[in-house]
Amino acid sequence: MTPILQIKNITKRYGGLTAVNDVSFDVKAGEILSVIGPNGAGKSTLFKLISSFVPATSGEVLFNGGRISSLAPHKVAQMGVVRTFQETTIFRSMTVRENIIVSHHLRSKASLFGFFLGTKQAKEDEAAFASSADDIVDFLGLQAIRNELASNLPQGHLRALGMAIGLATDPKVILLDEPFAGMNHDETMKMVGLVRRLRDERGVTVLLVEHDMPAVMKISDRIVCINFGQKIAEGTPQEIRENEKVIEAYLGSEDAAIGM
Amino acid sequence: MEQIIANGLYLGAQYALIALGLTLIFSLMNVLNFAHGQMYVFGGFVTYTVVVQLGLPFIVGLFASAIVLAVMGAAIEKFLFAPVVRRSKRDESTMLLAAGIAFFLDAVILLFFGEKQRGVPKIVNGVLNLDMRIIMPYDRILIGVLAILLIVAFIAFMHYSRTGRAMRALAQDKVAAQLMGVNVSRYSMIGFALGAMLAGLVGGLLVTITGVNLGMGGPTSVKAFLMIMIGGAGVISGAIAGGFILGMMESVGLTVLSAYGDITYLVIFASLMVFLAVRPQGLMGKPWG
Amino acid sequence: MIGKKLLGFIAFLVVVFVLVPLFISATGRWDFFYTLTSVALLSVGAAGVWLTFYIGRINIGQGAYALIGGYVSTILVTQANVSFWLTLPLAGLFCAIISVAIGFPILRLRGVYFAMVTLVLTEVARLTALALPITNGAKGITSIPLPGELSIFGLTIIPAFGTLSNPRFGFYIMAVLLMIITYLVLWRIVNSRLGHLCRSLQQNEELSASIGVNTAYLRVLAYAISSFFGGIAGAMFASIAQSIYPSSFVVADSVNFMLYCFLGGLGYVFGPMLGTLLLYFGWDLLSIAREYQLLIYSGVMILLMLVLPNGVLSLLDKKEGSR
Numbered sequence: 055m056t057p058i059l060q061i062k063n064i065t066k067r068y069g070g071l072t073a074v075n076d077v078s079f080d081v082k083a084g085e086i087l088s089v090i091g092p093n094g095a096g097k098s099t100l101f102k103l104i105s106s107f108v109p110a111t112s113g114e115v116l117f118n119g120g121r122i123s124s125l126a127p128h129k130v131a132q133m134g135v136v137r138t139f140q141e142t143t144i145f146r147s148m149t150v151r152e153n154i155i156v157s158h159h160l161r162s163k164a165s166l167f168g169f170f171l172g173t174k175q176a177k178e179d180e181a182a183f184a185s186s187a188d189d190i191v192d193f194l195g196l197q198a199i200r201n202e203l204a205s206n207l208p209q210g211h212l213r214a215l216g217m218a219i220g221l222a223t224d225p226k227v228i229l230l231d232e233p234f235a236g237m238n239h240d241e242t243m244k245m246v247g248l249v250r251r252l253r254d255e256r257g258v259t260v261l262l263v264e265h266d267m268p269a270v271m272k273i274s275d276r277i278v279c280i281n282f283g284q285k286i287a288e289g290t291p292q293e294i295r296e297n298e299k300v301i302e303a304y305l306g307s308e309d310a311a312i313g314m
Numbered sequence: 315m316e317q318i319i320a321n322g323l324y325l326g327a328q329y330a331l332i333a334l335g336l337t338l339i340f341s342l343m344n345v346l347n348f349a350h351g352q353m354y355v356f357g358g359f360v361t362y363t364v365v366v367q368l369g370l371p372f373i374v375g376l377f378a379s380a381i382v383l384a385v386m387g388a389a390i391e392k393f394l395f396a397p398v399v400r401r402s403k404r405d406e407s408t409m410l411l412a413a414g415i416a417f418f419l420d421a422v423i424l425l426f427f428g429e430k431q432r433g434v435p436k437i438v439n440g441v442l443n444l445d446m447r448i449i450m451p452y453d454r455i456l457i458g459v460l461a462i463l464l465i466v467a468f469i470a471f472m473h474y475s476r477t478g479r480a481m482r483a484l485a486q487d488k489v490a491a492q493l494m495g496v497n498v499s500r501y502s503m504i505g506f507a508l509g510a511m512l513a514g515l516v517g518g519l520l521v522t523i524t525g526v527n528l529g530m531g532g533p534t535s536v537k538a539f540l541m542i543m544i545g546g547a548g549v550i551s552g553a554i555a556g557g558f559i560l561g562m563m564e565s566v567g568l569t570v571l572s573a574y575g576d577i578t579y580l581v582i583f584a585s586l587m588v589f590l591a592v593r594p595q596g597l598m599g600k601p602w603g
Numbered sequence: 604m605i606g607k608k609l610l611g612f613i614a615f616l617v618v619v620f621v622l623v624p625l626f627i628s629a630t631g632r633w634d635f636f637y638t639l640t641s642v643a644l645l646s647v648g649a650a651g652v653w654l655t656f657y658i659g660r661i662n663i664g665q666g667a668y669a670l671i672g673g674y675v676s677t678i679l680v681t682q683a684n685v686s687f688w689l690t691l692p693l694a695g696l697f698c699a700i701i702s703v704a705i706g707f708p709i710l711r712l713r714g715v716y717f718a719m720v721t722l723v724l725t726e727v728a729r730l731t732a733l734a735l736p737i738t739n740g741a742k743g744i745t746s747i748p749l750p751g752e753l754s755i756f757g758l759t760i761i762p763a764f765g766t767l768s769n770p771r772f773g774f775y776i777m778a779v780l781l782m783i784i785t786y787l788v789l790w791r792i793v794n795s796r797l798g799h800l801c802r803s804l805q806q807n808e809e810l811s812a813s814i815g816v817n818t819a820y821l822r823v824l825a826y827a828i829s830s831f832f833g834g835i836a837g838a839m840f841a842s843i844a845q846s847i848y849p850s851s852f853v854v855a856d857s858v859n860f861m862l863y864c865f866l867g868g869l870g871y872v873f874g875p876m877l878g879t880l881l882l883y884f885g886w887d888l889l890s891i892a893r894e895y896q897l898l899i900y901s902g903v904m905i906l907l908m909l910v911l912p913n914g915v916l917s918l919l920d921k922k923e924g925s926r
Contacts (some may be wrong), residue, residue, distance in 0.1 A: 105813065107809070107812075107813075126812075126817070126819075127809075127812040127813060128812045128813075128815050128816055128817045128818065131812070131813055131814060131815035132815045136813060136814070136815075137813045138813075139809070139810060139813070143807060143809065143810050144807070144810070145802070145803050145806040145807055145810065146806055146807075147806060148802065148803075148806070152799075155799070156799045156800065156802070156803050156814075157814040159796075159800060159814055159815050159816055160814065160815040162796065164796075166795075166796060166797045166800075166824075169795040169796035169797060170791055170792060170795045170797055172795070176795075176796070179796075180796075219810070219814060220814075222814070223814050223815055340715065344714075344715070346715045346718065346719070348858070394905065394908075394909065397909060398908055398909060398912050401912045402912035402913055403870075403912075403913050406656075406661050406865075406869075407865065407908070407912050407913070409661065409718070409861065409865070410861075410862055410865035410866065410904070410908055411905065411908045413858050413861075413862055414862075414901050414904040414905040414908060415901075415905065417897060417900065417901035417904065418897075418898065418901035418902060418904075418905060420897060420901075421895075421897035421898035421900075421901055421902075422898065424894070424897065425894065425895075425898065532854060532855065536722065536723070536726060536854060539719045539722060539723070540719075540723065542719075543716070543719050543720070543723075547715060547716065547719075576730075576733070576734075577730070577734050579726070579730055580727065580730040580731060580734055583723055583726060583727045583730065584727065586723065587705075587708075587709070587720070587723075587727070590708075590709065590712065590716075590720060591708035591709065594711055594712050594716060595716075
């Protein structure tokens with residue numbers, strides 16, 4: 055079976071600076087794979103490359119065997135590879151529910167003109183979006199804040215809303231950018247549970263970038279570690295834990311507790 | 315050929331000075347000052363009043379323009395822009411305010427100075443003539459040199475004075491500057507005053523040559539926008555480059571294209587559109603400002 | 604809820620089609636018809652500007668499209684003898700096509716950059732009208748015939764304006780009808796999926812792309828609709844004035860379109876309509892202040908901005924509580 059996502063020799067240079075250097079790995083359907091690395095290792099750039107928000111200098115990304123790099127970002131999303139953003143990237147002056155409903159765009163069967171005229175198909179779509187949005191609200195436990203304005207939400211809820219937006223697009227692969235950043239232990243554990251359920255109950259393949267090592271160790275099926283833009287290790291959490299290059303990379307940069 | 319370059323330099327120095335004020339205000343507050351042209355016209359009228367009606371020397375008029383406009387700029391920032399910026403949901407709201415101020419200044423100019431074209435008598439007489447290749451009146455040379463000196467003084471101020479450095483920090487990164495203890499509201503006011511003062515100074519300089527009238531405000535603003543688009547908004551070097559480039563283009567265009575009628579600006583605009591399609595941030599701007 | 608809206612709509616129709624004409628004939632201020640016709644047409648143009656605001660772009664170039672629309676209609680009427688009623692949509696379409704070509708590169712610009720380019724666009728349109736032979740340079744095109752009859756299958760829908768005893772009233776009715784249709788379309792856009800997506804664009808273009816929205820296409824679409832409105836407004840204006848010059852729509856007009864939107868409130872579909880009425884009608888009424896007209900007008904504008912920085916219609920929000 056071909057892997058759902060294949061990253062092949064991808065490289066990104068900004069002027070003289072090489073942010074990502076010849077990185078290759080596969081993501082299998084239905085797994086949770088984490089990309090780790092010290093600050094500035096090129097993780098975020100890698101994510102932008104996979105979701106095609108920045109063009110690669112060389113190399114390519116394949117989704118179900120078809121090339122998706124060099125497509126426009128919205129095309130990549132249409133195919134089912136959807137990115138959520140670090141921090142507070144949401145539609146700020148919409149309510150939680152509006153945020154989720156608008157994100158159902160990809161599931162529209164009616165055309166925009168059909169929506170303008172209010173055709174039967176458009177009305178069916180609207181109803182379907184609304185009920186699916188309510189499902190997602192329930193799934194993520196956002197019932198209490200469904201009609202809050204997004205700009206009024208605290209950090210933790212924003213993260214969940216970001217995930218809800220991603221879910222609304224009905225993704226095959228979801229790219230989560232630092233889902234645990236800035237969370238305390240309890241919040242992190244809740245989020246870990248959520249990401250698991252995303253895969254188990256919704257069948258979404260999860261690719262995530264993260265700093266928080268304990269969470270990554272707990273959640274991941276496999277881990278890819280990059281440093282200075284290069285892949286230095288790949289394997290199960292157990293293998294990564296014992297990999298000397300990984301330990302070196304982390305000790306060499308900052309002696310942040312890796313929590314191993 | 316030499317004549318075209320000399321004219322271009324002379325025009326460019328004036329333009330750069332106007333653009334500097336506009337770009338300073340933009341970089342500090344993210345406000346597009348629609349009233350910049352009106353401030354320039356106002357400065358011209360102040361010098362005119364001091365020199366022609368009060369009979370004082372030109373230099374006094376120039377100082378008066380600078381002071382009046384600086385005070386006006388500071389007041390506009392403190393009492394109008396600052397409150398609106400604080401309270402509006404979208405920062406574009408400041409555009410309505412800026413446009414309102416432009417209209418208001420037009421009205422004030424109309425009431426105080428009337429609709430007539432006003433000028434100041436030549437401050438020096440005579441014409442420089444180099445072999446008939448460059449012919450330029452001495453007063454233009456003097457004004458051109460003064461403008462260049464002002465540009466140099468402005469750059470030096472921004473680089474070496476405490477105030478200038480604080481403003482540059484603020485323009486680069488508001489949050490970081492705030493963390494470093496830069497008083498944002500104070501320097502926004504100073505920046506606005508300085509930008510308005512520059513506009514007033516150019517008005518004072520040019521009133522001796524071309525004169526000023528009520529209708530010049532709007533077109534001057536449009537030209538100033540052009541310059542900072544060419545150079546890149548919010549960047550000092552960009553404003554200077556934009557000013558000189560526009561001055562040169564105008565000078566060349568008026569000579570070369572005169573056979574085809576008044577199409578210099580059409581050509582300039584069209585080439586700007588193409589340029590911006592390729593390089594949206596201008597020559598020296600940061601992407602998306 | 605829907606009943607309430609419908610009631611409001613009917614009340615609005617009664618006001619514009621019955622009460623206003625009654626008031627005008629009672630007071631004998633026939634010139635108000637002309638002012639209100641202008642308000643209606645300007646608010647059609649402002650509706651377009653508002654739509655570009657809705658995708659997060661500051662559009663100070665509507666004057667360019669009004670001018671282009673005016674010229675297209677005029678040239679078709681005077682040189683090709685096309686019926687005015689046919690030239691009206693054609694002028695809009697022409698502007699929409701032009702705006703697609705122009706919008707594709709410049710809509711990548713954001714914020715002040717886009718604003719400045721559109722401002723320049725107005726100037727480009729004026730200078731082009733001055734330079735082209737077909738537009739007759741600075742002399743413009745004058746004595747444009749009044750709109751003729753519009754009939755379908757021999758059934759007269761709109762009588763020829765030349766035959767009307769009171770063409771001013773006829774123009775008023777036409778302009779208001781055009782305005783109502785425009786705002787119904789705009790209202791429908793905003794409340795359909797298209798509008799929701801525009802709003803997502805306004806708030807965060809990157810996120811919008813990542814949920815699969817073709818942002819480039821949507822931006823150009825909104826801009827084309829906006830320019831369509833500008834074009835038909837300009838065409839109607841030229842026909843009413845029976846003349847068009849390169850200076851018929853200049854930078855100041857483009858700025859005014861933007862101001863109408865701001866003043867009414869960018870968050871409200873009917874904001875630009877109210878903004879146009881207040882500013883244009885206010886300006887007209889202030890002519891009694893003679894030389895202080897501009898001073899009072901701009902002073903009030905600045906004051907309004909200080910008191911209500913989010914537009915006049917933001918008054919409604921406060922009543923409804925926080926939102």
